[in-house]
Amino acid sequence: MLETDKSDSLRMNLNDNLFLYQLDDSLAWLFNIDNGEHYKLNDSSHFILSLFDGKKTVGEIQKIYLKKYVNGGVAEPILLKDFNELLDRLMRNNVLNILKNNDE
Numbered sequence: 001m002l003e004t005d006k007s008d009s010l011r012m013n014l015n016d017n018l019f020l021y022q023l024d025d026s027l028a029w030l031f032n033i034d035n036g037e038h039y040k041l042n043d044s045s046h047f048i049l050s051l052f053d054g055k056k057t058v059g060e061i062q063k064i065y066l067k068k069y070v071n072g073g074v075a076e077p078i079l080l081k082d083f084n085e086l087l088d089r090l091m092r093n094n095v096l097n098i099l100k101n102n103d104e
Contacts, residue, residue: 007087008059012052012096020049030095044069048086054099058087 014020020041022028028046030039041049047068051061062083069079090096 008057008062010058011054011056011099012058013054013099014049014052015094015097018095020046022046044082045086048083049090049095052096 017032017034019031019033020028021031026043028041028043030041030049032038044065048061048065051064056064062080065083066076066079070076087096
């Protein structure tokens with residue numbers, strides 16, 4: 001698991017074999033073009049994944065996520081826990097690449 005304070009300055013993007021697709025406000029998927037697997041995403045997961053563009057740091061993405069959902073009435077400690085659990089799961093499942101030396 002990534003330590004949050006250490007990962008704040010990391011830049012990440014989706015693995016090259018994955019892409020996000022959103023049909024409308026309620027339907028979003030993550031597709032693996034290598035094996036055809038696809039995963040239906042909830043709104044917050046799609047929102048977070050869409051921010052991993054290789055330009056924003058994990059810390060910046062976390063702040064954007066918190067701003068959006070705290071204003072929606074969810075408590076910040078719950079959001080932080082959810083964000084960190086999702087980030088850990090994405091890293092374990094090789095959904096995200098850690099960019100070296102701020103590449104790309």
